[in-house]
Amino acid sequence: MAANGGLVQVDPSSNRHEQRSVTFVATRVPIGAIALAVLVASLLAEFGSDSMMPWLMGAAASALGAAAVLLRVPRSVPTEGNALVHAATPPMLRPMDAEVILKARAVELRSEERTKLLDALTDAVLLVDAHGETRFANEAAVERFGEENSVLGTRRAFDQLPAHVRRGVLGLAECDDAARRRFEFDWQGDRHAPVVVHATRAESHREALVAILMRDVRVEREADRMKTEFVSKASHELRTPLSSLRAYAEMLVDREYADDAEHDRFLRVILSEADRLSRLVDHMLDISRIESGIARADLVTTDLAALCRACVDEQQGEAKRRDISLALARTTGGATVPADGGLLKQVILNLVSNALKYTPEGGRVEVEVDFDALAREVVISVRDNGLGIPADALPQLFGKFYRVAGHEKVAKGTGLGLNLCRNIVEGMHGGKIGVDSEVGRGSRFWFAIPTEATLRKAA
Ligand code: ADP
DSSP states (O other), X not given: OEETTEEOOOOTTSOHHHHHHTTTOOSOOOHHHHXXXXXXXXXXHHTTOOSSHXXXXXXXXXXXXXXXXHHTOOOOOOOXXXXXXXXXXXXXXXXXXXXXXXXXXXXXXXHHHHHHHHHHOSSEEEEEETTOOEEEEXXXXXXXXXXXXXOTTSSTTGGGSOHHHHXXXXXXXXXXXXXXXXXXXXXXXXXXXXXXXXXXEEEETTEEEEEEEEEEOHHHHHHHHHHHXXXXXXXXXXXXHHHHHHHHHHHHHXXXXXXXXXXXXXXXXHHHXXXXXXXXXXXXXXXXXXXTTXXXXXXXXXXXXXXXXXXXXXXXXXXHXXXXXXXXXXXXXXXXXXXXXXXXXXXXXXXXHHHHHXXXXXXXXXXXXXXXXXXXXXXXXXXXXXXXXXXXXXXXXXXXXXXXXXXXXXXXXXXXXXXXXXXXXXXXXXXXXXXXXXXXXXXXXXXXXXXXXXXHHHO
16 A cells, blocks of 8 residues: 555564554665675675676675765655654655754654554544555554554454444545544444444545544443433332322322321321431432532541440430340440541441341340451441341342332331442441341441541551
8 A cells, every 4th residue: 555655564463563653664675775785795605706796796786885875865754644654763864954854853753742642542543544444543443453453554443343334434535524423333342342433534645534533431321321220210219208198198188087096197107208208318419419529528536436325325215116125235445537427427327227127126236346456447337136138139238229129018218328328438438338147137237447547558
């Protein structure tokens, strides 16, 4: 493939940088090199013969060599038009023409900078001609199409694109003006993923080229999917208490109650559903504030043992109502950590309230505070001897809107409490949260907050 007076010289076995850098070197073998080769050959031949021929050849070669040195035959010079594909070896120009040399060097430097810039992109960039032959491939493109398919001057990279994209790209090359097209498809290569391709027509030296930019949109698609899933789950969760509120309000308006006692029961249902609705909305807002980085933890030295004691005291009434024993079973000295007391109190209350909800009457809930000297963190555990959680449910437990099958009959909930706990512990305090559980025996929910020393070390 001829271009700019040179040939594409690609050795598929050489590495890619070399391939690209030797691209447009002129095909002319320097005369000096030929002369030197002839001279060396004639000198070698002279050892085996005493005829005059080698001497004559040697003299001719010397003359040719000297002429070559004087003339300094130039190799092809890259111009700005083919800046993407350039000669790596500095062009040799006539010494008199300093301006030309400087201009060529400037073009070469600019070309190197552009190549470096394109190589720094995580998107694949491919430049093809009107036949789909590769003129340039950045590092991301070589990685995507494969080294063997990125050889310049071949259609191998282009041929890996789906037929409709190939047709579109070739169609662009035939357009007159700077046209663009966007394609979206599933990349079928080893890194199977949704990709978006932007193809733009360009022109170099009146030759039509098409720049193809390919972006892996897997992460964006996953984020979109999660957003859609969140919205649909959230609407479903909001609709349940709303329909219940509406139904009971309608019964009250239509006086569909037998007596005052039923009238009061309907009102209590409305109150409890309204509470559930506002809890749901609060949890959703809290989670979205934390995930979007709007909410900030106010980390001050906090005594977690004192915080646990306060939570246990606060929940004592609810425990008594359910006939469950609730106690702070173990504490340790030195349980102070840099933490946002208000947020961690929310976590402890959530775990204790869950333990009370999912433990039958007569059960036991215990809170423990430990100091893990090795990991340098304070560990809070909330143990119950309640329903327990099946092993297959454990991985989803801290996800959004997840509830263990069958538990909705035991207690009302939002399925967001544990997700909020994880966000507060891991996202805002750099801690860890987890659970050990066995169906029929109970659960231990725990979280660990790093002590000040650990935080300082990390900073
Ligand atoms: P919910 O508001 O539904 O309690 P959570 O996110 O706090 O939401 O909890 C998610 C699910 O985890 C609960 O619906 C329940 O199925 C299960 N769960 C949480 N804590 C316990 C526990 N101590 N014992 C058994 N199951 C629990």
